[in-house]
Amino acid sequence: MEIAACRAEDIVVLDRFMPSYSIDGNHRARFARQEAGESTYLIPWLDGRPVGHAEVRWTGCAAPEVPAGCPEINGLFVWPESLRSRGIGAALVREAERLARRRGIDVMGLGVGDGNPRAAALYARLGYRPTVTYVDRHAHLDAEGVRHEHADPCVFLVKELPSGPLDVKQP
């Protein structure tokens, strides 16, 4: 398994294997934020196909309840489900942390929904601790193009990144 930042030519492949109907979180929107320097859109590849994603938002969590100054891992996802519980999600989190440390950033955050205890357990194992509660507001378009709004109660988790020598892997 390899993890790499999304390239323009990957978008059509991502849309084929992992279609997204989110307005703010579809592959093209995430790639555009990466191009603007606001994020890094990480894609894990296995046997030549994408098997998930994670967007590291260097600008932090968009929710007003979450204090500024902490980058956020957004849209962590492993697909298909048969590939879960094999360490791909944890590898994406660790890669995000490595990129942060290369930038001289010593903290990382991510949000988890109140109804997602398994993901919360993973983040606790990786060293993330609860800070503030907030409401994750997002929207998607259905097959008829109708917009649906969502407001999910979440907790923002934060981890102080350990200091020490960085590995030699290039970005």
Ligand SMILES: CC(C)(COP(=O)(O)OP(=O)(O)OC[C@H]1O[C@@H](n2cnc3c(N)ncnc32)[C@H](O)[C@@H]1OP(=O)(O)O)[C@@H](O)C(=O)NCCC(=O)NCCS
């Ligand atoms: C959460 C997620 C990214 C973890 O990826 P992963 O590759 O399965 O993670 P790892 O193999 O590194 O770690 C496995 C752990 O993830 C957690 N987990 C959360 N949801 C899970 C799921 N649906 N299936 C398997 N593991 C899940 C569990 O703590 C699991 O540990 P366990 O196998 O001992 O139960 C993945 O399960 C997923 O895409 N879930 C749906 C989307 C989601 O909930 N994203 C997180 C938003 S905050």
